[in-house]
Amino acid sequence: MLSAVAIGVQVTMILTLVGVSQGVLADIARNSRGTGADILVRPPGSSVLAFSGDMPQGIVGLVRKEPHVTMVSGTKVQSIGNFDSITGINIGEFSAMSGGFRFLEGGPFQGPDDLLLDEVYAKAHKLHAGNTVELGLKWHVAGVVESGKLSRMFAPLESLQEKYSAREKVSVVYVKVDDPKNVQAVIDSLHAKLEDYKVFSLDEFVSLISVDSIPILKRFTNVVVGLAVIVGFLVVFLSMYTAVLERTREIGILKALGASPGYVMSILMRETLALAVAGAIAGILMSYGTQWIMKVFVPTMPMLIVHAWWPWASLIALVGSALGAVYPGMKASRQDAIEALAYD
Amino acid sequence: MIEIQNLKKTYRVGDVDVHALRGVNLKVERGEFVSIVGPSGSGKSTLFHILGGLTPPTSGTVHIDGRDLLGMTDAERTDLRKKSVGFVFQKYNLLPTLSAQDNITIAQDIAGRPQGFDPQFEEILGLLGLKGRLHHKPRALSGGEQQRVAIARAIVNHPAILLADEPTGNLDTQNSDAVLGLLRDLNTRLGQTILMITHNPEAAAYGHRIVKMRDGRVVE
Numbered sequence: 221m222l223s224a225v226a227i228g229v230q231v232t233m234i235l236t237l238v239g240v241s242q243g244v245l246a247d248i249a250r251n252s253r254g255t256g257a258d259i260l261v262r263p264p265g266s267s268v269l270a271f272s273g274d275m276p277q278g279i280v281g282l283v284r285k286e287p288h289v290t291m292v293s294g295t296k297v298q299s300i301g302n303f304d305s306i307t308g309i310n311i312g313e314f315s316a317m318s319g320g321f322r323f324l325e326g327g328p329f330q331g332p333d334d335l336l337l338d339e340v341y342a343k344a345h346k347l348h349a350g351n352t353v354e355l356g357l358k359w360h361v362a363g364v365v366e367s368g369k370l371s372r373m374f375a376p377l378e379s380l381q382e383k384y385s386a387r388e389k390v391s392v393v394y395v396k397v398d399d400p401k402n403v404q405a406v407i408d409s410l411h412a413k414l415e416d417y418k419v420f421s422l423d424e425f426v427s428l429i430s431v432d433s434i435p436i437l438k439r440f441t442n443v444v445v446g447l448a449v450i451v452g453f454l455v456v457f458l459s460m461y462t463a464v465l466e467r468t469r470e471i472g473i474l475k476a477l478g479a480s481p482g483y484v485m486s487i488l489m490r491e492t493l494a495l496a497v498a499g500a501i502a503g504i505l506m507s508y509g510t511q512w513i514m515k516v517f518v519p520t521m522p523m524l525i526v527h528a529w530w531p532w533a534s535l536i537a538l539v540g541s542a543l544g545a546v547y548p549g550m551k552a553s554r555q556d557a558i559e560a561l562a563y564d
Numbered sequence: 565m566i567e568i569q570n571l572k573k574t575y576r577v578g579d580v581d582v583h584a585l586r587g588v589n590l591k592v593e594r595g596e597f598v599s600i601v602g603p604s605g606s607g608k609s610t611l612f613h614i615l616g617g618l619t620p621p622t623s624g625t626v627h628i629d630g631r632d633l634l635g636m637t638d639a640e641r642t643d644l645r646k647k648s649v650g651f652v653f654q655k656y657n658l659l660p661t662l663s664a665q666d667n668i669t670i671a672q673d674i675a676g677r678p679q680g681f682d683p684q685f686e687e688i689l690g691l692l693g694l695k696g697r698l699h700h701k702p703r704a705l706s707g708g709e710q711q712r713v714a715i716a717r718a719i720v721n722h723p724a725i726l727l728a729d730e731p732t733g734n735l736d737t738q739n740s741d742a743v744l745g746l747l748r749d750l751n752t753r754l755g756q757t758i759l760m761i762t763h764n765p766e767a768a769a770y771g772h773r774i775v776k777m778r779d780g781r782v783v784e
Contacts, residue, residue: 473657476618477717478646479674480639557618561657 223459224498227537230448230455231503234533236510236523237444241437243522249426254369256318257293257394258403260425264416274389279414283393286409288402291317294390295370296380300355304520306335307371308380317396318369325349326363332379334362341372344519357383372520445536452499452540456492460548464488464555471552472560481553488552492545493538500534565757566592566615566725571624573610573780584610586780587624592725595755597748599762599771607780608761612727615759616649617641629724646675650718654730656710658702664713665698668720675721685720688754692716692746708739715746719756726750728760732767744770 252260261283266273280294293316296308311328315321321328324339326349335355337347342364347353351361359375381387397406403421410419420428464471471484507525514523573585585607592598602608613619614626614633620641626633628648636644651657658667669679681689689695692712702710711731718726728747732740748770750756760771768774776784 469657470659473659474670474674475642476616476645476651476653476657477671477674478642478644480642483674558613561653 223455224495224502226455227452227496227499227541228502228506230451230540231500231533231537232506232510233444233451234448234536235503235507235526235529236514237441238526238529238533239507239511239523240514240521241441242526243524245429246524247522249429250368251370252422252426252429254318255293255314255394255422256396258397258400258422259395259407259410260418260420260422261393261395261410261414262418262420263391264418266418274386274391275393275417277388277390279417280390280393282413283395283410286395286406288397288399288406289395290398291396293317293394294377295392295394296377296384296386296389297371297391298380298384298386304355304373305371306355306359306373306375306380308375308377309370310377311374314370314394317394321363321365321369324364324366326361329362329376331360331362332376332382333358333360334376334379335359336363336365336374337361338365338367338369338372340367340519448533448536449540449543452496452537453544456495456541456544457547458544459495460488460492460545461551463491464548464552467552468555468560468563471555472557472563475555475557476561484553484555485549488545488549489542492541496534496538496541499541500530500537503533503537504530565594565596565629566590566759567625567627568611569625571611571614571626572622573607573614573619574622584780585614585621588777588780588782590775590782592757592759594757595751596773597751597758597760597771599760599768599774600777601762601765601768601774602777605779606777608777609729610780611777612729612759612761615725616651616727617644647721648724650721650723650726652711652714652718652726652728652731654733656702656707656714656734658710658713658717660702663699663701664694664705664709664716667702667713668698668717671717671720677721681720685716688719688750689716691749691753706739707735708742711735711739711743712746715743715750719750719754725757725759728758730761730763732762732764740764740767 261279263273263275277294280292283289284292291313293310293313297305298308299305321336329336335353342348347361349361349363353359353361381389395406397403407419407421410417474484511523511525514521568588568590571585571588572583575582575584588607588611600608600611614621615628617633617636620636621634624634628644631644633641633644659670662670672679689698692715694709694712694716697705697709705713731747732743735743744767747758747760751758762768775782
C-alpha cells in the first residue's frame, strides 16, 4: 500500500510538472490572444517567451504608418523577479485594441505610481484597489481587472520606462490590421523594413508557445522524469527486496513444487506490475489534489490536467518499478529450495 | 521404480567436507510404502532432497522411473519436482495467503496442467475430509487439516513418488493416526508409491517395510 503511494508520488510529480508547464504556457497564449492584436513585433535576437528585450519606441510610429494597420500598441515588459513582471501600456491604445479592461475593483490609472492587477494576482497576494504594494518600487493599486489580457500587472508605459531607466524603449509592439486577409502582407512589409526584428502573426506566435520552445523547461522535465524513474526503482527495489526476504520460505515451497526460476520471477513481476498500476492510478488521482493545491496556494501558476501524459507517467513508473524488481526477482528465483524451506 | 546404487553426497561447509551420504543402496518397487528411520544426521533428509530433485547427488546412480538423477541439470530437476515427485513436509508448508483450494491448484499451475479437480481427485478430497474446508486459508485450519491439504497438493499432479518428511512431527496422536491412515489408504487405493521419513516407530509401522539409516548408509 505504502509502496503504491510512493510510486504514485512520482507519477504526481511528473503530472504536476507537465501540468504546470502547460498551464503556464496556455495562460501566456490566452493572454496574448486577449490583446486583440493580429501581429507582434519583437526586438532582434529575442526568444519566443522572453518578453523583456528592448527596442526603440520609434518602431511604434513606423509600424503605424504601414498600410492596413489600424491600431498599434507598444508595451514595455519589466521583470521584477520571482518570475513576475509588470507590463507598461498606453491604456488608451491598449484598450482600443483589446476591447478594454473589465474592472472588478477600482478604475484606470490616475497617477504615475498606479498599478492595475489582474484578479488572479490580486487574489493570490490578497491585494485590493487602494492598497500600496512593494515590488522593488512602491506602487499604488488603482484597480483590479478581469484576467486574460496580456499580463497580470500593468503600469503606465511612460512611468514604467522612467522608473526603470528605459525611456523610449518598448519590448513588444502589438499590431491590429483592418482585415485578417492582410496580416501576411503587413508581416512581409514589416520584415522588409525591420530587418532582424521578429515579426509574428498571433497564430504563429501562439503555435510557438510550447515546452519545446523553452529548452530549460524541457531539460527540467527530463530531470524530473529521471528522478521519477530512480524513485520508482528504489521504492520497488526496497519493497520487493523486503518481500523476497519475508517470503523466503514461500519461495522455497514454490521451488519444491517445481516452480522454475522464470515462474518465481513472473510472480514478482506480476506483483510489481500490480503495484505500478495501483501507483499510477493513485498518482493520477493525487495530481487532481496538486491541481487544487496550486489553485489555492499558487494561483498565478495554473496547472492543467494533461491526459496525454497519463500513459507516459504510468509507463515511467512501470519502467522504474520493473528495474527495481529485477534484482530481488533474480535473488528469489535463484534461491536454494532447501535453505529456503529451512528458513523461519 | 526407484533404484539407488552407491549414492554419495558431500557438502562443503566452509573449508570442511561433510559426507552426508556415504554409499546408499536402495530399491523401492512401484506401489510400495517405505518408512525410513534413523537418528538425526543419518542422511535421511539428504536422501529425500536428492530423490526430490532439490539437490544433485555427488556420485552413484539414482533412477526414478528410468530417469537418472546424476548429471541432471537444474532445469531437469525442476521438471522432476514438477511432474514426478510430491512433497509432504513436517511443517505443512502451505502458502499462507492462499486458500486450501488455491494451495492445491497452484501445484497444477506450476506443472502447467489445467486448474481444477477431476472426479477421481474429488473422491480423494472426500477421503481426505477436505471438501468443506477448501475455501479456508491455512490459518483457519487445524494442523491435521493443513497436513491433509499438503497431502492433496502433493498428489494432485499424480506424481510417481510421494516423499513425506516427518508428516506427523507437528501433530497430536489423533491427527497423526488420521494422516498416517490416509497415506496408507492412498497407497492401497491408488497404488501411490510413498517414502516416509519418521522418528516414530509406530508411524514407521504403517509402511510395508522399514529402512534404517545411520551415518549416511542404509543399515537394515
